[in-house]
Amino acid sequence: MNILLVDDEPIELEQLEYLIKQKFPTWNFLKALDASQATQIAKNNDIFLAFLDIQLPGKSGLELASELRASYSFEIIMVTAYQNFQYAQTSLRLGVADYITKPVIEEELLSVLERYEPIGHFSEQISKALNIIHREYSLKLTLNYLASAIHINSAYLSRKFHEEVGMGFSEYLNEYRLKEAEKMLLQSPDLSIHTISERCGFNSQHYFSQMFRKSTGKTPREYRLQESVR
Template sequence: MNILLVDDEPLELEQLEYLIQKKFPNWKIFKAQDASIALQIVKQHDIFLAFLDIQMPGKTGLELAGELMGSYSMDIIIVTAFQNFQYAQTSIRLGVVDYITKPIIEEELNSVLGKYERLGRYSEQIVNALRIIHQEYSEKLTLNYLASKIHINSAYLSRKFHEEVGMGFSEYLNEYRLREAQKMLLEYPELSISTISEKCGFNSQHYFSQIFRKATGQSPRDYRLKESFH
């Protein structure tokens, strides 16, 4: 799996590379010290995950994130020395998957990387399928569409997905959408339940509420109220 690290500080790059390789020795890591080098790497290699520092000369990490999200399918994690709520909000709005602060603490990094643990064991086809799901979950995704995007037969993808991921495509997609909805319910208190339902790719608010209750034991509204008091 190809990983991109972007930071204008060589020591920070080395530390991040060391910590990631310690956990995932098989990942291929590319490093860049500014946005223009990062964009060259992205054009030449199929990057799955990028760590972008916010403060860089020229384009900032957030500007680079916006550009990458517009043209490529990849997960982006923002890294910054500034614990600034506005940065975090902008990161979330752009659709980055996480936000970590410097100095990087190994446990914190490992908890962010935890969700990619199984990806190290997936075939390239399934890694590509998951990346598209993570990027386009808000759209009307179908197995046929996914298969055509990664140039394989849909029946073969369905079987392979089940074998490797341990659940069917639809079940995984719903689970991922629900996780994103849970985050959105707490991060965007001003958004209505129906807006969140739509933004997470559900056909109707009724269906969203139904499967949300089944998964969590409470309605989206109750979940939001309960968690926001914690």
């Protein structure tokens, strides 16, 4: 699995690679000192995840992130020595996965990397598929779209997905959407059930409620009330 690291300080690149390798020793690291090098690497390699320093010579990391997001489907984590709230806001608006500050603290980095642990040990193709599901679960995802996005045959993806993940694409997608709905119900108490069902990719609130009850034994409303008082 290819990981892109972008920083104009070689020692920072080496440290970041060292810290990440402790968690994911099989990942392959590709390093760039500026946006131009990073763009070329992204063009010639299948990237799974990118860490971009905001303060780069020439084109900034935020500009680079915007361009990469427009052309590729991999996730991006911004890294900066400046604890600037505006940088964080801009990063989130660009759709990056996370934002960490320098000097990089190992515990903070590992916390950010936790989200990739469930997919970090699958094959590169399935890791990419899961990465897209985790990022775009709110959209109308199909197996054909997923296969096209990672450039493989849909029948092959279906078989490989089941072999590695232990369930079919549709089942996994629904399970992931329901887990996200559980979090949203508790973290966003002002959001209506209808809004949450839409944001989690369900076609109707009725279908969402049926699936949620089948999964948890409670309706979304019951779950929110019972879990919020614990």
